[in-house]
Amino acid sequence: MKAKLLQGNEAIVEGALAAGCRFFAGYPITPSTEIAEGLALRLPQVGGVFIQMEDELASMGAIIGASLAGAKSMTATSGPGFSLMQENIGFASEAEIPCVVVNIMRGGPSTGLPTSPSQGDVMQSRWGTHGDHPIIVLSPSTVMECFHITVKAFNFSEKYRTPVIILGDEVIAHMREKVELPNPEGLEIIDRIKPTMPPEWYIPYENNARGVPAMASFGSGYRYHVTGLIHDVRGFPTSRPDEIEPFMHRLIQKIEKNLKDIQIVDPFMVEDAEITIVAYGCVARSAKRAVIDARKRGIKAGLLRLVTLWPFPRVYVEKVAEQSKVIIVPEMNMGQISREVKRVNEGRSRVITLNKVDSNIITPQEVFKKIREVL
Numbered sequence: 001m002k003a004k005l006l007q008g009n010e011a012i013v014e015g016a017l018a019a020g021c022r023f024f025a026g027y028p029i030t031p032s033t034e035i036a037e038g039l040a041l042r043l044p045q046v047g048g049v050f051i052q053m054e055d056e057l058a059s060m061g062a063i064i065g066a067s068l069a070g071a072k073s074m075t076a077t078s079g080p081g082f083s084l085m086q087e088n089i090g091f092a093s094e095a096e097i098p099c100v101v102v103n104i105m106r107g108g109p110s111t112g113l114p115t116s117p118s119q120g121d122v123m124q125s126r127w128g129t130h131g132d133h134p135i136i137v138l139s140p141s142t143v144m145e146c147f148h149i150t151v152k153a154f155n156f157s158e159k160y161r162t163p164v165i166i167l168g169d170e171v172i173a174h175m176r177e178k179v180e181l182p183n184p185e186g187l188e189i190i191d192r193i194k195p196t197m198p199p200e201w202y203i204p205y206e207n208n209a210r211g212v213p214a215m216a217s218f219g220s221g222y223r224y225h226v227t228g229l230i231h232d233v234r235g236f237p238t239s240r241p242d243e244i245e246p247f248m249h250r251l252i253q254k255i256e257k258n259l260k261d262i263q264i265v266d267p268f269m270v271e272d273a274e275i276t277i278v279a280y281g282c283v284a285r286s287a288k289r290a291v292i293d294a295r296k297r298g299i300k301a302g303l304l305r306l307v308t309l310w311p312f313p314r315v316y317v318e319k320v321a322e323q324s325k326v327i328i329v330p331e332m333n334m335g336q337i338s339r340e341v342k343r344v345n346e347g348r349s350r351v352i353t354l355n356k357v358d359s360n361i362i363t364p365q366e367v368f369k370k371i372r373e374v375l
Contacts, residue, residue, distance in 0.1 A: 003180050008146040008172040011179060012102060013038035015150025016074055018184045020191070021100070022048035023073040025062035027055055027081060030114045031170040032104040035076040056081035060088030063099045067092075068226065070217030072154055076102035079112055082121060083128070089163050090129030091228045096205070096213070096251070098157040098192060100150070102166045104173045107359050116359035117170035119281055122336040125165050126310045132248065134255035136262055137165045137310040139280045143177035149307070155190040156262060160254055161212050167309060169332070171282035171361055195222060205233045207246060211254035255311060264307035265316045269295065273302025275371055276324040276349075278317060278341055280306040283330050283362050290367035301371055309337065314344045321348040326374045330354035330362045350374070 006014070012035050016024075024039040040050045049066075053059040056077050063073035077085060082103045092099055105121045107113025125137045136156050140149040146168070153164040195202045195214040204224035206213045216222030225235035230247060232238045255262065269291055270276055279287040284305040294301035304320050306313060317340075321327060327349050329338035338353045345351050354370045356362050 003178055005176055006143055006179055007034065007174055007176045008140065008143050008168060009034035009104070009174070010038055011143045011146035012076070012150050012166070012168075013042060014181055015147040016100070016154070017042055017046060018147070018181075018187055018189075019151045019154035020072045020189060021074050021154065022046070023063065023066035023071040024048070024075065025051045025053050025059045025066070025073070026075045026077065027053050027059055029056075029078050029081045031106055031173050032076040032078045032102060034173070035102060056084040057088065060085045060092070060101070064088060064092050064097050067097050067099050068218050070220070072098070072158070074100040074102065076104070078104045079106050079108055079114070080110065082124065086128040090131065090133060092163040093129065093133040093135065094131075094228055094230070094251070095226050096161040096215075097163070098161055098215075099163050100153045100157055100166065101163055102168065104168045104170060106170055107357070113359050115170070117282065117332060117361055118357070118359070119169055119283065119332040119336070120357075121167065122309060122333065125167050132252065134162060134252050135165065135310055136160070136162060136255065136308070137167050138264070138307060139167045139309050140172055140307070141281055141284045141305060143172070143175065144179045145307075146172065147179065147181060151187055151189070152264075155188065158192045159190050159212070160258070161192065161215060162255070167281075169281045199223065203233050204235050205231065205247070207233065207250050211250050211257065259311055262308060263311060263313040263316070265313050266305040266307060267316075268303040268305065270302035270304055270320055272300055273320070273324055274300040275326045275328065275374060276302045276304055276320040277328045277330065277367065278304045278306065278320070278337070279330055280309060280337065283332060286362050286364045287330060287367050289364035290371060293364065293368050294371050299371060299375070306337070312340050312344075317341055317344050318348075321345045324349050326350045326352060328352045328354060328367070328370055328374065330367055330370070332356050332362060
């Protein structure tokens with residue numbers, strides 16, 4: 001392994017290539033543009049395709065089409081671009097089309113603060129598209145993790161036939177750290193399961209034991225119907241309740257039955273913590289420093305860092321709520337993950353929020369000050 005000095009966006013590029021991404025469609029937008037720039041250079045070198053689209057709505061449509069043709073595909077955006085992608089993210093979820101969407105959060109709403117950090121898209125990443133649907137959202141906190149989370153996002157997408165969102169922030173995207181990228185041959189890479197039966201026997205949305213149907217590539221001899229409408233097991237629109245309900249249940253259960261695989265957290269000194277901080281993204285870095293400083297002063301503080309934001313890792317939050325007197329949730333918004341923490345806490349602990357929306361990161365000193373206040 002060779003050490004490199006990379007920024008977070010560059011590490012995402014490396015992770016995508018290592019995971020087997022061979023198609024990217026996107027539109028330049030701060031602070032995610034380096035991802036498009038990097039893949040514009042690198043994808044042709046490995047036999048992949050890069051297309052700059054006219055807008056973000058078209059970008060989502062393009063990666064959906066590429067995925068249907070068998071390519072691992074990705075797009076990257078920020079702020080208003082992520083808003084434009086929501087309808088097609090819903091389509092990909094309903095039609096069970098694997099793809100990865102990177103959203104590097106910036107200040108909002110609207111055009112907002114294009115060059116400043118924020119964590120304001122947490123709820124949008126879960127509920128931005130209408131209807132009941134599952135979604136997987138991952139949030140990196142280091143440059144090295146940008147690489148590994150991108151590989152994990154592609155693996156989850158292929159394994160469960162679903163769009164996966166990488167929810168980064170401007171701080172992690174643009175900071176640089178020394179990293180040692182692993183040999184791609186040593187990584188676990190998961191590819192979608194393809195049908196092995198004759199084309200005439202293929203049922204594209206069959207409810208099998210895994211709850212995830214095999215996916216044939218367009219042009220490989222398997223013909224099937226793809227629609228954004230609720231459909232039967234062969235992909236054709238249906239209004240029959242006895243077909244609608246089983247489909248919707250399978251769509252959600254393929255995620256809900258695999259929470260142990262999907263939900264990732266990183267606990268730090270939580271075993272005896274009386275004050276536990278629940279944080280994610282760049283703020284988790286500040287929180288970890290504050291925990292270390294608190295421990296030096298004899299304060300039993302700990303950090304539960306959320307890597308998976310959705311499905312929300314309820315059981316892990318419940319565990320720290322049972323043993324801690326206070327939970328502090330610092331985030332760069334007006335309180336989005338804190339709402340989920342309060343919901344699952346159910347009165348076990350005091351939940352204190354630390355919110356900041358002035359385009360500046362929450363510092364270790366501010367987190368430590370909040371720790372001292374709640375003693």
